[in-house]
Amino acid sequence: xxxxxxxxxxxxxxxxxxxxxxxxxxxxxxxxxxxxxxxxxxxxxxxxxxxxxxxxxxxxxxxxxxxxxxxxxxxxxxxxxxxxxxxxxxxxxxxxxxxxxxxxxxxxxxxxxxxxxxxxxxxxx
Numbered sequence: 001x002x003x004x005x006x007x008x009x010x011x012x013x014x015x016x017x018x019x020x021x022x023x024x025x026x027x028x029x030x031x032x033x034x035x036x037x038x039x040x041x042x043x044x045x046x047x048x049x050x051x052x053x054x055x056x057x058x059x060x061x062x063x064x065x066x067x068x069x070x071x072x073x074x075x076x077x078x079x080x081x082x083x084x085x086x087x088x089x090x091x092x093x094x095x096x097x098x099x100x101x102x103x104x105x106x107x108x109x110x111x112x113x114x115x116x117x118x119x120x121x122x123x124x125x
Contacts, residue, residue, distance in 0.1 A: 002026045002098050002114050009094060009119030012086055016123075020081040022096030022116060030074040032056075033099040035112055036081045038054075038092035038121075045095070045109055049081060053102035061107070086123045093118040 008020040019101035022034070025122055035050040049070035050059045069082040081119050104111060 002020045004096050004098060004114060004116035005098050006119040008117045009121045011122045014086060014123055014125050016086050017084045018117060018121060020094055022079040024077045029077045031102060033102045033104045034072060034079045036070060036094060037097060038094045039076060041093040047107040050105040052105060057105055059105035088123045088125045091121060092122050093120050106114055
């Protein structure tokens with residue numbers, strides 16, 4: 001199995017940028033497709049982005065397309081989420097997750113086998 005730890009969250013003004021990191025330990029990261037999800041207070045956990053094991057295929061949620069970029073460095077066992085042009089509605093806890101189906105860019109939470117504890121992102125207006 002794999003253990004995941006997110007970092008890089010914080011408070012930023014609208015229009016700003018943040019880069020989240022997800023550090024993996026345990027089983028080799030290249031065995032997994034990876035995803036980012038987010039959950040705002042009182043809302044369901046929402047798909048943000050996913051990337052297959054090699055990094056060659058990505059997928060994004062409609063609300064973040066063109067603003068967020070997911071990437072990975074398997075040698076460093078890290079997955080990133082670059083977030084640009086942030087909006088107050090991006091405020092949420094952001095979670096990374098690992099999917100054993102390493103060619104998958106699934107949007108469903110149930111497709112992911114392992115989850116991190118999350119990192120808070122707050123965007124002020």
